Amino acid sequence: MTKGAPARPAARRGRTGLIRAGFLLPALVLLGLLVVYPIGYTAWRSLFDADGTDFVGLGNYAEMFTDEATYTALRNNVIWVVVAPAVITVLGLIFAVLTERVRWGTAFKTIMFMPMAISFLAAGVIFTLVYDHSPDKGVLNAVATGVHDTWEAPSPYPGARPRPNGPLKESGEGAEAQVRAGEAALLPLVAVSPETQAGLRDAVPAASEPGALTGTVWVDFSPGGAGEAGRIDPGEKGMKDLVVQAVVDGKVVASAETGPDGAFRLEGVSGDATVRLPAENFAPRYGGVEWLGPGLVTPAIIGAYVWMWAGFAMVLIGAGLAAIDRDVLEAARTDGASEFQVFRKITVPMLAPVLVVVVVTLVINVMKIFDLVYVLAPGPVQQDASVLALQMYVRSFGGSDSDQGLGSAIAIVLFLLVLPAMIFNIRRFRRENT
Numbered sequence: 001m002t003k004g005a006p007a008r009p010a011a012r013r014g015r016t017g018l019i020r021a022g023f024l025l026p027a028l029v030l031l032g033l034l035v036v037y038p039i040g041y042t043a044w045r046s047l048f049d050a051d052g053t054d055f056v057g058l059g060n061y062a063e064m065f066t067d068e069a070t071y072t073a074l075r076n077n078v079i080w081v082v083v084a085p086a087v088i089t090v091l092g093l094i095f096a097v098l099t100e101r102v103r104w105g106t107a108f109k110t111i112m113f114m115p116m117a118i119s120f121l122a123a124g125v126i127f128t129l130v131y132d133h134s135p136d137k138g139v140l141n142a143v144a145t146g147v148h149d150t151w152e153a154p155s156p157y158p159g160a161r162p163r164p165n166g167p168l169k170e171s172g173e174g175a176e177a178q179v180r181a182g183e184a185a186l187l188p189l190v191a192v193s194p195e196t197q198a199g200l201r202d203a204v205p206a207a208s209e210p211g212a213l214t215g216t217v218w219v220d221f222s223p224g225g226a227g228e229a230g231r232i233d234p235g236e237k238g239m240k241d242l243v244v245q246a247v248v249d250g251k252v253v254a255s256a257e258t259g260p261d262g263a264f265r266l267e268g269v270s271g272d273a274t275v276r277l278p279a280e281n282f283a284p285r286y287g288g289v290e291w292l293g294p295g296l297v298t299p300a301i302i303g304a305y306v307w308m309w310a311g312f313a314m315v316l317i318g319a320g321l322a323a324i325d326r327d328v329l330e331a332a333r334t335d336g337a338s339e340f341q342v343f344r345k346i347t348v349p350m351l352a353p354v355l356v357v358v359v360v361t362l363v364i365n366v367m368k369i370f371d372l373v374y375v376l377a378p379g380p381v382q383q384d385a386s387v388l389a390l391q392m393y394v395r396s397f398g399g400s401d402s403d404q405g406l407g408s409a410i411a412i413v414l415f416l417l418v419l420p421a422m423i424f425n426i427r428r429f430r431r432e433n434t
Contacts, residue, residue: 092313124375238262
């Protein structure tokens with residue numbers, strides 16, 4: 001062996017190291033430019049005021065934790081982290097177990113996973129229509145009003161009211177007029193929609209009857225406006241199915257419903273009496289639930305998020321189920337364990353690593369949720385649904401009152417909150433690969 005031979009392996013290792021460094025350098029440069037530098041600059045910027053000129057130290061952090069809007073965003077983030085991953089994981093577990101036992105399991109999995117292909121922006125647009133307050137547009141409120149009206153019949157003439165200067169006067173019980181038995185009463189109403197009037201017959205004046213209280217309730221509005229107020233003109237419609245009550249000394253003594261032409265007849269009434277049209281005749285229709293109102297906006301947005309990510313959890317957990325040794329499950333069943341006991345004491349513990357992956361992934365994801373909240377929450381209640389990522393955006397780029405120092409402080413806090421979950425994931429990956 002020559003004197004210079006031992007130097008060759010060292011030189012070769014040096015050249016190999018340079019080659020590796022050459023391949024890694026572009027990635028390291030990109031990593032520095034796109035990750036390290038933005039994080040460092042954001043941390044530095046969070047120590048300055050809104051203009052970036054005066055050093056304020058930790059002042060932005062102090063302001064952030066005393067600002068009510070930021071506190072609301074932090075509280076909503078806690079709700080997201082606690083609720084969304086848990087609900088999605090439970091649903092994914094249930095779906096994964098059930099799809100193994102149904103005939104069309106593959107088709108069901110495909111349908112459930114399809115929302116993952118939709119962006120948060122598109123999902124926000126879809127659920128804006130789903131949560132629309134109008135039952136004619138919003139799917140959920142259409143269902144809610146249908147169920148409500150099945151159990152409680154809607155009022156026949158919502159929003160109708162007595163004609164101004166007419167005999168009927170509004171009261172706490174509805175609409176009332178003073179009448180005398182033996183004389184036919186004329187009770188005009190207005191504010192009945194053309195659609196409702198289209199299904200009504202022409203009004204017919206009721207005949208007076210001794211010993212009875214008769215009258216007609218009609219829409220006192222002639223087509224074209226060519227009628228006389230307080231009189232039944234040709235073409236004016238009688239209001240059928242209205243409840244009419246006769247009240248004497250504060251007590252209801254008789255009750256009836258108007259006929260197809262708006263006429264009614266109350267027996268057993270004599271002398272002076274009060275005719276009452278109860279308020280239930282004119283109560284507004286049930287309008288459904290204000291899903292995107294201040295009280296329900298955060299749960300509603302979480303519901304849209306669950307719709308998107310339940311398929312993700314189902315697929316991952318389904319893959320974990322496929323890897324479980326079936327002999328263990330069969331042995332438990334042979335020993336007399338019920339299906340629920342097999343699921344609780346064997347299936348779930350064996351799926352624990354997969355469930356941890358799903359939960360940690362979802363926690364990291366919901367901590368950064370932004371676009372779904374931004375799209376779905378209406379302007380007046382956006383602050384009630386705000387999360388840290390949205391608050392960071394609003395404070396940094398919110399117009400004339402923007403404060404990028406405070407926005408940077410929120411970004412650093414959000415990064416620190418996500419960091420533990422990321423470190424946990426990295427350590428778990430390393431343990432699995434060793």
